[in-house]
Amino acid sequence: MLLTCDAPAEPKSGEEMKGREMRLLVRGASQVVRVAASGEKVKLRESMNDLAIVTATEDQGVSIAVDKDGVIAAVGLDKEVEAQFPGASWAEVVDACGRSVVPGLVDAHTHPVWAGDRVHEFAMKLAGASYMEVHAAGGGINFTVEHTRAASEEDLLDLLLPRLHRMTRAGTTLVECKSGYGLDVETELKMLRVLEKARPHANLTISSTFCGAHSVPKGLTTEEATRRVVEQQLPAVKAAMDAGELKVDSIDVFCERGVFDVDQSRRILQAGQREGLLINFHADELHPLKGAEMGASLGAEAMSHLEEVSDEGISAMAQAGTVGVLLPTTAYILRLTPPPARAMIDAGVPVALGTDFNPNAFCLSMPMAMHLACVMFKMSLNEALIAATLHASHALRKGQTHGSIEPGKVADLVIVDAPRWEHLVYQLGGADHVISHVIRAGHVVHTRH
Ligand code: NIG
Numbered sequence: 134m135l136l137t138c139d140a141p142a143e144p145k146s147g148e149e150m151k152g153r154e155m156r157l158l159v160r161g162a163s164q165v166v167r168v169a170a171s172g173e174k175v176k177l178r179e180s181m182n183d184l185a186i187v188t189a190t191e192d193q194g195v196s197i198a199v200d201k202d203g204v205i206a207a208v209g210l211d212k213e214v215e216a217q218f219p220g221a222s223w224a225e226v227v228d229a230c231g232r233s234v235v236p237g238l239v240d241a242h243t244h245p246v247w248a249g250d251r252v253h254e255f256a257m258k259l260a261g262a263s264y265m266e267v268h269a270a271g272g273g274i275n276f277t278v279e280h281t282r283a284a285s286e287e288d289l290l291d292l293l294l295p296r297l298h299r300m301t302r303a304g305t306t307l308v309e310c311k312s313g314y315g316l317d318v319e320t321e322l323k324m325l326r327v328l329e330k331a332r333p334h335a336n337l338t339i340s341s342t343f344c345g346a347h348s349v350p351k352g353l354t355t356e357e358a359t360r361r362v363v364e365q366q367l368p369a370v371k372a373a374m375d376a377g378e379l380k381v382d383s384i385d386v387f388c389e390r391g392v393f394d395v396d397q398s399r400r401i402l403q404a405g406q407r408e409g410l411l412i413n414f415h416a417d418e419l420h421p422l423k424g425a426e427m428g429a430s431l432g433a434e435a436m437s438h439l440e441e442v443s444d445e446g447i448s449a450m451a452q453a454g455t456v457g458v459l460l461p462t463t464a465y466i467l468r469l470t471p472p473p474a475r476a477m478i479d480a481g482v483p484v485a486l487g488t489d490f491n492p493n494a495f496c497l498s499m500p501m502a503m504h505l506a507c508v509m510f511k512m513s514l515n516e517a518l519i520a521a522t523l524h525a526s527h528a529l530r531k532g533q534t535h536g537s538i539e540p541g542k543v544a545d546l547v548i549v550d551a552p553r554w555e556h557l558v559y560q561l562g563g564a565d566h567v568i569s570h571v572i573r574a575g576h577v578v579h580t581r582h
């Protein structure tokens with residue numbers, strides 16, 4: 134290939150070139166994987182295999198121009214893009230020669246605010262204890278709740294920020310973050326405030342989810358816990374939102390046998406929906422409760438896990454346009470039967486991915502989740518990328534602005550140090566090595582050293 138990595142052409146001397154002030158030019162890339170190129174919100178069924186890609190020619194690489202506001206202004210071959218911005222001044226130019234570019238990765242499901250790891254439970258689970266056995270014995274979520282209640286807001290922020298930075302280094306630029314280790318008004322608000330405080334320090338965008346119904350607190354019946362979520366926690370969260378202290382996007386519940394049943398989950402989700410929150414919850418993970426059918430009937434934006442989803446649940450989700458957020462790390466660690474990813478894709482469910490980072494599944498890396506999804510859930514590489522970008526941002530209702538490399542969208546980009554983007558997934562556990570730059574809203578927020 135004759136492709137060279139020359140600097141952009143300088144304006145000719147004497148020429149009146151008052152070009153636009155621009156933020157960033159990424160140039161010379163061997164391929165830019167745009168994912169979507171025509172404003173599609175989702176790519177269903179076979180189209181989940183179609184990636185929109187701009188590929189370098191014999192003599193030109195591919196460029197992405199980003200305007201002052203961090204918004205993508207153009208994507209195309211180097212000379213085409215350059216010609217669109219004559220005399221422009223670029224605040225930053227990144228040479229992507231020999232490298233590929235994908236959209237910033239979107240992690241559609243995490244629990245990153247907590248104190249007290251559960252490494253001891255990992256050993257118990259490896260020795261044969263199930264997730265629910267550990268939970269019923271007072272471990273699991275309730276163990277983390279005790280430690281999170283005891284931690285100060287500052288301690289929780291100190292624990293959270295390095296986790297978010299690790300996500301950034303693995304290519305995540307937009308992440309959904311849940312509360313849910315408080316289970317009482319005070320601690321749930323504390324967790325949501327910690328997420329709020331993290332925003333200016335984090336190099337990624339946070340979509341925040343209230344998950345006060347993550348577990349039943351010790352000493353309460355599930356009915357009492359349901360009422361406390363609806364009558365105490367949610368109104369307190371809403372009041373803090375109205376006061377401008379919190380921005381919360383979604384409501385979540387762990388709809389599961391021994392936690393919140395389908396009817397209780399419905400009441401909690403509807404209460405959140407009435408307050409304007411998006412519905413995004415844990416459904417049909419360990420037992421086939423028909424949580425997916427219930428969620429679809431409410432028009433849920435997204436449901437996660439779905440290892441035990443029924444055929445009717447899949448059809449209902451496809452009909453309702455609900456995103457199925459699959460979480461390969463959990464199925465892997467707990468040795469669960471994988472969710473029927475192929476049946477979901479075939480039925481027209483927009484499938485997305487998340488790391489599910491939490492003290493049970495300690496994984497902060499979307500490329501790792503994508504790798505596991507390919508091997509364990511039989512998804513193709515293209516499907517995994519669409520799930521980890523376009524569909525994950527749609528699950529958070531941020532698909533208008535995130536999830537693909539299209540003019541008008543936020544310039545969240547990952548530069549992969551290989552001519553083909555698939556190395557991002559192929560190099561198992563190698564994200565830190567294979568990602569050379571992470572760009573958020575046109576600013577380089579991580580460079581590999
Ligand atoms: O998505 N299943 C419920 N919630 C989390 C686990 C939380 C925890 O174990 O601390 C999940 O896997």
Ligand code: FE
Nearest residue numbers: 242244415489
């Ligand atoms: Fe979860």
